[in-house]
Amino acid sequence: MEISTETPWLTPAQQVSWRDYMVGTTALIDQLDRDLRQMHGISLHEYEILVRLSEAEGHAIRMAELAASLSHSRSRITHTISRLEKASYVARGQCSDDGRGVSAVMTDAGYAALREASHTHVEGVHRLLIAQSSDQELEVIGRVFARVLETLNCPRLPA
Template identity: 75%
Template sequence: MDSTTDTPWLSADQQVSWRDYMVGTTALTDQLDRELRAAHGLSIHEYEILVRLSEAPDRSIRMAELAGSLSHSRSRITHTISRLQRGGLVHRGQCSEDGRGVSAVLTDEGHAALAAAAHTHVRGVHRLMIQNASDDELAVIGRVFARVLATLDQPRLPA
């Protein structure tokens, strides 16, 4: 394969769209992170972990499964869970299925912190993303990223 002739170079319009996407998603995530940190002392990554735990049966997920679902390394998840554990928001326990693995478990304090932070996060998402797109545009974004996730063999999150 000749890499110089097989490369599907982006058109000028595609390049603009790609760059707007890259800069826009980074800026959006950074702003949502700043708002959560300022109001609740939580990073957006910590918030997402709390969300995943809150949606899991018994508010508990194996650490390896949590890392995979967030596309984070196990060491990054371990470090973040340790921070959340020091704050009393999460604790670690043995996996109920086999007793060999370690699970992260959302505490009542963690659930309360998530409930408070959710208002800040959802207001930010609404102000910065939802208000800037029509329902049709949001549906297109959803369909595109469902295909991206499928191409990357990543599961979609439940609604």
């Protein structure tokens, strides 16, 4: 792919939309994180790891796959898994398929914590985003970000 040397400056309307997007997504993520921390003592990032583990076969995922699926570095995942281990929400174990890798495995306590926190998280997403949008607007957002993920070669999560 050839990169243009011409700068595609944003129109005033595009600039407003871009800035609203940047500030809005930051504020939304910060509020969802704050709610989970205050009500359940876990971060949004920790919550998302618990969600991924809850959806995985055997509630276990290789650490490298988990890092890739979240678009985070392995060291960031390692630190977060360490915090979740201290809370007894996750344990590390050898990968069952080849014994070489390390998997994060959700514990019963982790599953219980996720069930408890999920109400807070989903209520926040609904109140702060879903209730502010029509079904058509949400479809457009979904289509746009599906293309963004494709352009960035990021895998989409299953519904």
